[in-house]
Amino acid sequence: MKIWQLPSVLLLLISSVISHPHNLFEYNELSEYVDSHQEEYVQTLRDWVAVESDSSDVLKRPDCHRMMDMTAEKLRAMGGKVELVDIGVQEDLPVNVKFIIEGMEETGSNGLDAMIMAQRDSFLSDVDYILISDCGWLSRRPALTYGTRGNCYFFAEVEGPKQDLHSGVYGGTVIEPMTDLIGILDTLISPSGKILIPGIREAVAPLSDEEWKMYQDIEFDIESYKSKIGVSQLMYNNKVDLLAHRWRYPTVTVHGIEGAFSAPGTKTVIPAKVIAKFSIRQVPNMDPAVVKKQVTDYLNSVFAKRKSPNKLKVTMVIGAKPWLADTKHPLYEAGKAAVKRVFNVEPDLIREGGTIPIAKTFEDVTGKSIIMLPIGGFDDGLHSQNEKMSRYNYIEGTKLFIAYLHEVAHLKKN
Amino acid sequence: MKIWQLPSVLLLLISSVISHPHNLFEYNELSEYVDSHQEEYVQTLRDWVAVESDSSDVLKRPDCHRMMDMTAEKLRAMGGKVELVDIGVQEDLPVNVKFIIEGMEETGSNGLDAMIMAQRDSFLSDVDYILISDCGWLSRRPALTYGTRGNCYFFAEVEGPKQDLHSGVYGGTVIEPMTDLIGILDTLISPSGKILIPGIREAVAPLSDEEWKMYQDIEFDIESYKSKIGVSQLMYNNKVDLLAHRWRYPTVTVHGIEGAFSAPGTKTVIPAKVIAKFSIRQVPNMDPAVVKKQVTDYLNSVFAKRKSPNKLKVTMVIGAKPWLADTKHPLYEAGKAAVKRVFNVEPDLIREGGTIPIAKTFEDVTGKSIIMLPIGGFDDGLHSQNEKMSRYNYIEGTKLFIAYLHEVAHLKKN
Numbered sequence: 144m145k146i147w148q149l150p151s152v153l154l155l156l157i158s159s160v161i162s163h164p165h166n167l168f169e170y171n172e173l174s175e176y177v178d179s180h181q182e183e184y185v186q187t188l189r190d191w192v193a194v195e196s197d198s199s200d201v202l203k204r205p206d207c208h209r210m211m212d213m214t215a216e217k218l219r220a221m222g223g224k225v226e227l228v229d230i231g232v233q234e235d236l237p238v239n240v241k242f243i244i245e246g247m248e249e250t251g252s253n254g255l256d257a258m259i260m261a262q263r264d265s266f267l268s269d270v271d272y273i274l275i276s277d278c279g280w281l282s283r284r285p286a287l288t289y290g291t292r293g294n295c296y297f298f299a300e301v302e303g304p305k306q307d308l309h310s311g312v313y314g315g316t317v318i319e320p321m322t323d324l325i326g327i328l329d330t331l332i333s334p335s336g337k338i339l340i341p342g343i344r345e346a347v348a349p350l351s352d353e354e355w356k357m358y359q360d361i362e363f364d365i366e367s368y369k370s371k372i373g374v375s376q377l378m379y380n381n382k383v384d385l386l387a388h389r390w391r392y393p394t395v396t397v398h399g400i401e402g403a404f405s406a407p408g409t410k411t412v413i414p415a416k417v418i419a420k421f422s423i424r425q426v427p428n429m430d431p432a433v434v435k436k437q438v439t440d441y442l443n444s445v446f447a448k449r450k451s452p453n454k455l456k457v458t459m460v461i462g463a464k465p466w467l468a469d470t471k472h473p474l475y476e477a478g479k480a481a482v483k484r485v486f487n488v489e490p491d492l493i494r495e496g497g498t499i500p501i502a503k504t505f506e507d508v509t510g511k512s513i514i515m516l517p518i519g520g521f522d523d524g525l526h527s528q529n530e531k532m533s534r535y536n537y538i539e540g541t542k543l544f545i546a547y548l549h550e551v552a553h554l555k556k557n
Numbered sequence: 558m559k560i561w562q563l564p565s566v567l568l569l570l571i572s573s574v575i576s577h578p579h580n581l582f583e584y585n586e587l588s589e590y591v592d593s594h595q596e597e598y599v600q601t602l603r604d605w606v607a608v609e610s611d612s613s614d615v616l617k618r619p620d621c622h623r624m625m626d627m628t629a630e631k632l633r634a635m636g637g638k639v640e641l642v643d644i645g646v647q648e649d650l651p652v653n654v655k656f657i658i659e660g661m662e663e664t665g666s667n668g669l670d671a672m673i674m675a676q677r678d679s680f681l682s683d684v685d686y687i688l689i690s691d692c693g694w695l696s697r698r699p700a701l702t703y704g705t706r707g708n709c710y711f712f713a714e715v716e717g718p719k720q721d722l723h724s725g726v727y728g729g730t731v732i733e734p735m736t737d738l739i740g741i742l743d744t745l746i747s748p749s750g751k752i753l754i755p756g757i758r759e760a761v762a763p764l765s766d767e768e769w770k771m772y773q774d775i776e777f778d779i780e781s782y783k784s785k786i787g788v789s790q791l792m793y794n795n796k797v798d799l800l801a802h803r804w805r806y807p808t809v810t811v812h813g814i815e816g817a818f819s820a821p822g823t824k825t826v827i828p829a830k831v832i833a834k835f836s837i838r839q840v841p842n843m844d845p846a847v848v849k850k851q852v853t854d855y856l857n858s859v860f861a862k863r864k865s866p867n868k869l870k871v872t873m874v875i876g877a878k879p880w881l882a883d884t885k886h887p888l889y890e891a892g893k894a895a896v897k898r899v900f901n902v903e904p905d906l907i908r909e910g911g912t913i914p915i916a917k918t919f920e921d922v923t924g925k926s927i928i929m930l931p932i933g934g935f936d937d938g939l940h941s942q943n944e945k946m947s948r949y950n951y952i953e954g955t956k957l958f959i960a961y962l963h964e965v966a967h968l969k970k971n
C-alpha cells in the first residue's frame with residue numbers, strides 16, 4: 144500500500160453561526176454552563192481521542208475519515224451547517240464564526256494551502272480576523288502566541304547498487320550508500336548544536352535588548368523542563384538561551400533514514416538506496432528558497448569530496464516560512480483581556496518552536512490579522528507517546544474562547 | 558508482537574539413508590534419471606519457493622514451519638526417517654547420509670550452535686565428514702569453497718529524552734540522540750573503505766605470495782561483477798584487491814537504525830532512543846572477543862569527546878568466527894574429482910565473504926573435516942530482491958551431489 148494511493152483527509156467544514164443553548168452571549172452564564180456540563184465535554188473528548196486519527200500512519204486513514212465525520216456531526220448537532228461551499232451569514236450572536244478543520248497536520252497538511260488560496264474570494268472573503276489554536280502554553284500560566292518557526296524539510300537520497308546486497312558477499316568491494324549518507328549527515332550540525340551549513344546562521348535576525356528582556360520575564364522553569372523531557376542536561380543552561388534557541392534560532396534535526404534496516408533484530412544487508420529525512424527550523428529573516436540552495440550546494444560539495452560513485456539527490460519537500468505577529472495589535476489586546484477575565488492573570492507572550500504553516504498562508508492570502516490563542520497545556524506531549532489534554536485546560540480553555548469572542552465582539556462594535 | 562515471543566523454526570531432521578529409485582549407485586544412470594525427471598525436480602523447487610519462509614520477517618513464521626513440514630514430508634517420501642533422535646544406521650548405498658536442516662539462517666540461526674553441541678555424542682558421533690552447501694559459485698565456473706568470513710554484529714544504542722519529542726517544540730534545546738549516533742557511526746570507516754577502529758587492521762593475517770597467485774588465476778570478471786551489482790565503480794579496480802577484500806579482509810557495514818523515523822513521507826520527530834545496527838566481517842587472525850572490546854572502547858572514547866548527556870550502550874549480539882579449510886585434504890580432492898566428472902572442468906578454489914558460523918561450530922564440536930560444496934549460481938542474489946536459482950545449477954548441481962557421494966564412497970573404501 145503506497146501512501147499516495149490513499150485519499151487524504153483534508154476536509155473543509157464551513158459552518159454558519161454555532162447556536163449555543165443560551166441565546167445571550169453572556170460570559171458568566173456561559174462559563175457556568177461549561178462548568179455544569181463538564182462531564183459532557185469530557186465525554187466528547189473521550190469519544191474523540193478514542194479515534195486513532197493519526198495521518199502519519201497510512202493504516203489509520205479510515206480513522207481520520209471517521210474523525211472528520213464525527214466532527215461534522217457535532218457541528219451539525221450544535222446547529223452548524225457543514226458543507227463545502229459558503230452558505231452565507233446569519234445573525235443570534237455578536238460575532239459570526241467560521242471553522243476550517245483539517246486532519247493531516249502530522250504529515251504536513253498537504254493540499255491545505257491550495258484550498259485556502261482557492262477560497263480567498265468566497266469563503267474567506269468576509270472574514271475579519273483569524274484565530275488559530277494549534278499551539279500550547281509554555282508553563283501553567285496562560286499564554287498568547289505571537290510567532291512560530293518555519294520548517295524546511297529535506298530528503299537526502301544516496302543511491303548505489305541496483306538492489307540491496309548481502310554484506311558478507313559484497314562487503315568490502317562496494318562503496319556503501321549508508322556510509323556515504325552518514326558521512327554527509329555528520330556535517331550538518333556540531334555536537335554543541337552549531338549549524339555547519341554556510342550562510343544559515345548569518346541570515347538570522349539579531350536578538351534585540353527588548354526581546355532579551357521579554358524572555359527574562361517569561362515564566363519558565365529549566366528544572367521542570369528537563370524533568371519533563373527526561374534529560375540530565377540541555378543544550379544551554381540559562382532561560383534566555385533556551386527560549387531563544389527554541390523560538391528564534393534555527394536548528395537541524397535528523398528524523399531518520401528510509402530504506403535501511405530499521406526493524407528489531409539483526410539483518411546483514413547493504414541497503415542499496417537510503418533516504419535521510421532531516422529538517423531545519425526557519426526563523427526571521429531566513430528564506431526557504433535560499434536555505435534550499437544553501438543546503439543542496441553544501442551537501443553536494445561535501446559529497447563530492449568523498450569521491451563516491453553513488454548518486455546523491457537532495458530535495459526540499461516542505462518549505463514553510465516563519466510567522467511573527469505584532470503583540471500590540473487589537474487582536475492581542477482582546478486576547479490579553481480574555482485571559483485576564485478567565486484566569487485573572489496576564490498572559491505570557493510566547494513564540495512556538497514548531498511550525499504552523501497555515502498562519503503564514505492565511506496572512507498572505509487574506510491580508511487579515513492573525514492571533515494564536517492556545518489552550519493546550521505545556522506538558523501535553525504533542526505528536527509524542529501518551530499525548531494528553533488536562534481537564535483543566537480543556538474546560539477553562541473552552542471558557543477562554545467564550546471570553547475571547549466576547550472581547551472581539553467589543554472590538555467590532557468599537 | 559516481539560520477535561522473542563515467537564517460536565523459532567529450528568528443527569533437527571535426522572534421516573537414515575535416502576533410498577533412491579535406483580538401487581545401484583551408478584553415476585551415469587542417476588545422472589540420466591535426474592535429466593529425465595527434471596520437470597519433477599523443478600516442480601518441487603517451485604512448490605518450495607512459493608512458501609515465503611523468511612525468518613527475518615516475524616509475520617512469516619508460519620511459513621517457516623510449513624517449509625519444515627514440507628521438507629520433512631519430502632524426506633519421508635524418499636524413504637528417510639525424520640525425527641529428533643538418532644535411529645541408527647542402515648545399508649542399500651555406499652555412504653550413509655544424515656541431514657541437518659535449519660530454517661532461520663537470515664536471522665542468525667539462534668539455537669543451532671547449542672543443538673549441535675548437544676548432539677555431539679549421539680547424532681553426530683558416527684559422522685566422518687561434514688558437507689555444507691550454503692554458498693555459491695563465483696562465476697559460471699563451478700567452485701569449491703574453503704573459507705568464510707566471520708561476523709561481529711553490533712548494536713550501538715544512544716538514549717536521550719524519556720520519549721520522542723516534536724522537533725519544532727524541542728529542537729534547539731535538547732542534545733539529539735540521532736545526531737550523536739550519526740557522529741559516532743561516521744568514525745567507523747573512511748570513504749575509501751579503511752577501518753578506523755584501532756587494532757582491527759593489525760590483526761589481519763598478511764596476504765601470502767601463494768595466495769596472491771591463486772587469486773590471480775581465479776575466473777572473475779570485474780565488469781560483469783559491476784554490472785550485476787549495478788555500480789559504475791567499485792572500492793578497488795583490480796581482481797586481486799577485490800577478491801581479497803571480499804574474502805580475507807574485514808569490512809564494516811552499517812545496516813540501519815532502529816527507533817528513528819524510517820517510513821515514507823515526512824515526520825517531525827526527535828527520536829528519543831536510536832539503535833544503530835552494524836557489523837564487522839571477521840577474517841583470520843581476528844578474534845571476536847578482542848574485536849568486541851576494540852569496538853566498545855573506541856566508540857565509548859569517541860562518544861565521550863562529544864560531551865553529550867545522552868547514554869551510549871554498545872553490545873555485540875553475534876560474534877561468529879571465520880573458517881578456513883585445507884584445500885589439499887582428501888575431501889577437497891573428492892570435490893575436485895566430482896566437479897571434473899559432472900562439468901569436465903577444474904573447480905575454482907574460492908572463499909565466501911559471508912559467514913556460515915555453523916562450519917566453525919561443526920569443526921570445533923566434532924573435530925571432523927568440512928567441505929563446502931556450492932551449487933548456487935554466482936548471480937542468485939542471496940538475501941536480496943528477486944533471489945533465484947537457475948535450472949542449470951539446480952539440475953547439474955543435483956548431479957554434482959551424486960558424483961560427490963560416489964567419490965566420497967571411494968575415499969571410505971580406500
